[in-house]
Amino acid sequence: MQNFTFDIPTVIHFGKGQIEKLGGEIAARAHRVLVLYGGGSVRRNGVYDAAIRQLQAHSIAWVDLPGVEPNPRIATAREGIRLCREEKLDGVLALGGGSVIDCAKCVAAGALYDGDPWDFSAKKAVPEQALPLFTVLTMAATGSEMDSIAVMSNPETCEKESFSAPCCYPAVSILDPTYTYSLPAFQTAAGTADIMSHTFENYFSPVETSYLADSLAEAILRACVRYGAQAVKTPDSYEARANLMWCASWAINGFLNMGKPVGWSVHRMEHELSAFYDVTHGVGLAILTPNWMRYVLSEGTEHRFARYGVEVWGLDRSLPQRELAEAAIEKTRAFFSSIGLPATLGELGIGPKHFEEMARKARTANFDRTFVPLSVEDIVNIYRLSL
Amino acid sequence: MQNFTFDIPTVIHFGKGQIEKLGGEIAARAHRVLVLYGGGSVRRNGVYDAAIRQLQAHSIAWVDLPGVEPNPRIATAREGIRLCREEKLDGVLALGGGSVIDCAKCVAAGALYDGDPWDFSAKKAVPEQALPLFTVLTMAATGSEMDSIAVMSNPETCEKESFSAPCCYPAVSILDPTYTYSLPAFQTAAGTADIMSHTFENYFSPVETSYLADSLAEAILRACVRYGAQAVKTPDSYEARANLMWCASWAINGFLNMGKPVGWSVHRMEHELSAFYDVTHGVGLAILTPNWMRYVLSEGTEHRFARYGVEVWGLDRSLPQRELAEAAIEKTRAFFSSIGLPATLGELGIGPKHFEEMARKARTANFDRTFVPLSVEDIVNIYRLSL
Numbered sequence: 007m008q009n010f011t012f013d014i015p016t017v018i019h020f021g022k023g024q025i026e027k028l029g030g031e032i033a034a035r036a037h038r039v040l041v042l043y044g045g046g047s048v049r050r051n052g053v054y055d056a057a058i059r060q061l062q063a064h065s066i067a068w069v070d071l072p073g074v075e076p077n078p079r080i081a082t083a084r085e086g087i088r089l090c091r092e093e094k095l096d097g098v099l100a101l102g103g104g105s106v107i108d109c110a111k112c113v114a115a116g117a118l119y120d121g122d123p124w125d126f127s128a129k130k131a132v133p134e135q136a137l138p139l140f141t142v143l144t145m146a147a148t149g150s151e152m153d154s155i156a157v158m159s160n161p162e163t164c165e166k167e168s169f170s171a172p173c174c175y176p177a178v179s180i181l182d183p184t185y186t187y188s189l190p191a192f193q194t195a196a197g198t199a200d201i202m203s204h205t206f207e208n209y210f211s212p213v214e215t216s217y218l219a220d221s222l223a224e225a226i227l228r229a230c231v232r233y234g235a236q237a238v239k240t241p242d243s244y245e246a247r248a249n250l251m252w253c254a255s256w257a258i259n260g261f262l263n264m265g266k267p268v269g270w271s272v273h274r275m276e277h278e279l280s281a282f283y284d285v286t287h288g289v290g291l292a293i294l295t296p297n298w299m300r301y302v303l304s305e306g307t308e309h310r311f312a313r314y315g316v317e318v319w320g321l322d323r324s325l326p327q328r329e330l331a332e333a334a335i336e337k338t339r340a341f342f343s344s345i346g347l348p349a350t351l352g353e354l355g356i357g358p359k360h361f362e363e364m365a366r367k368a369r370t371a372n373f374d375r376t377f378v379p380l381s382v383e384d385i386v387n388i389y390r391l392s393l
Numbered sequence: 394m395q396n397f398t399f400d401i402p403t404v405i406h407f408g409k410g411q412i413e414k415l416g417g418e419i420a421a422r423a424h425r426v427l428v429l430y431g432g433g434s435v436r437r438n439g440v441y442d443a444a445i446r447q448l449q450a451h452s453i454a455w456v457d458l459p460g461v462e463p464n465p466r467i468a469t470a471r472e473g474i475r476l477c478r479e480e481k482l483d484g485v486l487a488l489g490g491g492s493v494i495d496c497a498k499c500v501a502a503g504a505l506y507d508g509d510p511w512d513f514s515a516k517k518a519v520p521e522q523a524l525p526l527f528t529v530l531t532m533a534a535t536g537s538e539m540d541s542i543a544v545m546s547n548p549e550t551c552e553k554e555s556f557s558a559p560c561c562y563p564a565v566s567i568l569d570p571t572y573t574y575s576l577p578a579f580q581t582a583a584g585t586a587d588i589m590s591h592t593f594e595n596y597f598s599p600v601e602t603s604y605l606a607d608s609l610a611e612a613i614l615r616a617c618v619r620y621g622a623q624a625v626k627t628p629d630s631y632e633a634r635a636n637l638m639w640c641a642s643w644a645i646n647g648f649l650n651m652g653k654p655v656g657w658s659v660h661r662m663e664h665e666l667s668a669f670y671d672v673t674h675g676v677g678l679a680i681l682t683p684n685w686m687r688y689v690l691s692e693g694t695e696h697r698f699a700r701y702g703v704e705v706w707g708l709d710r711s712l713p714q715r716e717l718a719e720a721a722i723e724k725t726r727a728f729f730s731s732i733g734l735p736a737t738l739g740e741l742g743i744g745p746k747h748f749e750e751m752a753r754k755a756r757t758a759n760f761d762r763t764f765v766p767l768s769v770e771d772i773v774n775i776y777r778l779s780l
Binding site: 009011222232256 | 394395396397398399400401402403404405406407408409410411570602603604605608609611612613615616619620631632635636639640643651652
């Protein structure tokens with residue numbers, strides 16, 4: 007097991023009605039907050055009203071910033087930062103899924119940074135301080151509610167880049183599974199694919215000595231298969247929604263890579279899809295993942311995919327390793343299809359036109375320490391396999 | 394899944410050489426610390442010297458309190474509190490296993506409490522504030538390095554009682570698996586039994602809807618079986634020591650009971666054994682656990698023990714449920730014997746003399762919300778089964 011540090015400062019209040027704790031938690035840390043949300047679903051499903059009641063009950067002032075995009079744009083963060091400064095706000099409240107929370111992280115850090123917030127994504131600066139961030143989660147997917155990562159998009163340059171810093175952990179996150187009941191089946195499925203992809207990125211590592219990390223990864227994958235399908239079929243199953251929501255947080259809060267070297271592959275490739283075509287993140291991941299698996303399957307990696315097949319898909323461990331590995335990859339592909347996700351880029355109307363450029367951009371990230379190192383050519387090949 | 398709050402403020406630096414971070418972490422929070430340790434093994438194995446070098450390098454003053462007992466006594470905590478006050482100390486550093494850390498928690502909270510520290514164990518007071526606590530762990534067992542619980546003993550009254558409060562989480566814990574290499578096989582085995590018992594207490598619950606909690610419990614149990622045996626045989630196996638150490642922290646830091654009702658049984662019964670006979674905690678647990686399992690096995694509970702047998706012991710899930718349950722319990726008993734732990738109270742020279750009194754004292758805790766509610770008579774019966 008490699009050395010690591012565990013340090014998750016986020017307080018999670020999990021369960022039905024936990025929003026009742028929001029006002030007190032904010033009041034202990036801030037007086038005037040920026041309230042970010044997306045296209046308005048939180049106004050229709052009651053989450054916005056419940057949050058505002060909490061602010062009112064604790065005499066916390068607020069300013070709204072609606073309209074945060076599904077792939078949040080840096081311009082929106084700039085607007086949030088302007089509001090924080092003009093209105094002298096000392097906290098940020100995100101109501102929504104990963105996009106809203108990511109944008110809120112950029113605002114919270116950018117408000118205390120003397121420069122343009124795109125500097126964080128461009129790796130010109132690392133946030134050193136941030137306004138306290140509070141989140142009310144409405145979608146189980148990105149895990150942003152319990153990590154320090156934000157992904158922002160810059161449509162002008164076709165860039166989608168992440169940043170991360172200890173000050174960007176939410177102070178408090180409210181995770182109420184009932185808030186995800188109204189999520190359409192397609193979004194639920196895409197969220198499930200995102201959770202599974204985070205888990206795959208952490209799980210497939212050359213090193214296998216971190217037993218708890220690997221076992222929890224397998225448990226999260228099994229849970230996604232079970233409860234993802236259940237939530238798509240039965241949107242108001244509390245058990246399914248609750249387990250999916252808790253999986254989302256733990257797939258990416260750091261536990262799964264503690265003690266092992268991890269380098270992400272599929273997310274980097276997918277980010278270029280989103281940047282070029284504004285693809286739903288989880289859909290891009292569901293399309294690329296089985297093809298990435300197929301591409302990196304070799305004599306050197308097949309034992310890892312075989313283990314995945316046994317532990318996650320319950321395959322018979324007495325079968326030959328290669329057979330297990332191939333069956334596991336096929337199970338993965340079939341599962342994503344079974345919950346209604348597209349299986350090819352063609353279905354999204356995406357052709358090979360930009361593959362070279364996308365691969366070159368993806369390859370600016372470090373692909374040398376990934377499970378299997380990938381060249382620009384390899385990435386193009388995986389895009390092509392996904393057509 | 395039931396509602397819960399996740400809030401673990403402890404920072405963990407895990408791995409070989411991580412003590413290099415101790416001085417900086419303390420210096421950020423305290424200037425003068427009380428250094429607690431036990432019988433002197435930390436002076437022989439270099440842990441004490443390494444810690445003191447950290448204090449010196451960061452100009453942190455210190456006062457020693459050696460001699461903390463294996464079942465730490467309230468008198469020792471009182472002495473620590475006296476030193477903190479007299480020497481105007483503003484931090485507490487524990488070098489050792491669970492006993493030293495528990496005593497350090499009592500000192501850290503007691504130093505800021507206007508009353509006798511036994512009040513915490515006697516449930517007359519709950520700690521509201523504590524000096525910042527730092528730990529360097531030398532034994533994988535109690536999990537005290539990452540939880541807010543302390544167990545103190547009062548030999549005058551034959552009492553051993555726990556307390557818990559949010560202020561009692563360590564601020565920073567250094568977990569270096571190499572520090573456990575010198576632990577004797579018997580202590581390693583007892584520690585493994587302790588980790589497994591914490592996991593059992595959380596795992597066996599009437600409710601089975603918290604998938605990640607239950608899956609991580611199963612993973613910890615499998616890891617204890619694999620790495621506990623390995624560490625007993627090969628004391629300097631880094632992989633075994635590291636995995637055991639990380640298991641110890643997660644068996645009791647709260648993750649395993651998030652979302653489910655949990656009521657501990659065996660620990661309460663064992664505490665009386667320790668209080669009356671000063672039994673090594675893990676040994677008492679190893680003796681009582683299989684007998685508790687056998688006693689509470691019924692038509693209503695057998696499916697839980699069957700699942701345990703399949704997931705932890707790899708038993709064939711097509712076997713009849715009762716058969717699986719009984720085999721799993723027998724596997725548990727055989728495992729503890731295989732790592733060199735006694736199987737009966739008789740081996741420790743303990744007879745039935747105090748069973749009634751011990752059971753009455755144990756029963757002052759709430760046994761109504763345990764996996765299977767137990768009366769005084771039930772507890773006596775389990776002690777008798779363990780003779």
